Amino acid sequence: MEADQVAELFTRADSTYLCTRWGRPIVPVVFGVDDATLAVFKGAIEAVVVLAGHKMDETDMELGANLMVFFCRDWEEMLDLPHLDKMLPDLGPLVMKLKAADANQYRMFRFDEAGAIKAAFVFLRMDDALAQVSADTLALSQAVQTILLWSDTAFRDASPLAVVNEQTVLRPDVAEVIRAVYDPVMPDVARDPSHALRLAARLGPTG
Template identity: 75%
Template sequence: MDDVAPLFTRSDGDYVFARWGRPIVPVVFGVDDATLAVFKGAIEAVVALAGHKMDETDMELGANLMMFFCQDWNELLDVPHLDKLLPELGTLVPRLQAADANQYRIFRFDEAGAIQAAFVFMRMDDQMAQAPADTLALSQAVQVILLWSDTAFSEVPPLAMIEGKVALRPEIGDVIRAAYDPVMPVAARDASHALRLGARLI
């Protein structure tokens, strides 16, 4: 990949990068056991690709990667204690409804700027319902392993059909591996970070 900067340059022009600074502990709400297994498998695969770790529990939060499936955004307002974790929930739900959104991600960060927690919301509209579970799972796992730009995958998605199967695009996998290189910082706001990432892709 010639230039990785656009992957972390937001629509307002700011360069913002972050990776997880602690083991990932996922929990998925609103799906059956089979779908749950698919999502956990996808998360495990992407975490392994990054060379990062998973754990059984987070000392502060219990789980730090929470995924919620719903049919209507209003359902989020009925999830017990979710408003305690996300004080902005009351204003977020009307915004998601107004935008007719079918997915949304919120990240929390520690003092070093690393990802501390992530909340993933998916509304199963017609578009989502038609996507195979493994495609949804891999897509979401990729999009929470790093803090990508809000426009990173607007033109080219992170997944592609490779030998008849949906898989992570190799160049995106390379970026994830490079981003988790132990010598790289957990967070960055200077575009020179992209040059260091790029140097690890050669």
């Protein structure tokens, strides 16, 4: 992957460059699924965290859990979840927006004072389209898309996943970028496009 291709992953629709990684260990929690699906999601998150060379923990001292995944059948179910409106003050308008767009998924991030990710919220409405996606694929997709703040257009035309021997896996080039972003010498937050040059220099020969 060349530097300009890397830059596209973090250049937003308004042409600004922003690459942000987690600044603290990730503590996931999943609501609205059975134990089997819960295990799949936590396994996928752990696999991507290990790939990045980042850390997980049992609890976040500030938030308890900081990567929250919510499953529902209807967006209005979100309004009935205890205390969610306190974590997300704009929950009501957000639910209305998601209903109007007939969306089936939404991701929201929170950042610390330095701009690093401190929390992520993933909302999944299990409509007919998502119901056709296996738990493994859905879990890996969400894990990849929450390990970094990617551009809002990064995977609009191509999924970060690929199918190899009938198994869904993370694309090798995307995996290389994740590893590069989490290189200890790289910053938690970067707003200068020259950052993409530094990432490209760290990509493996097949990245």
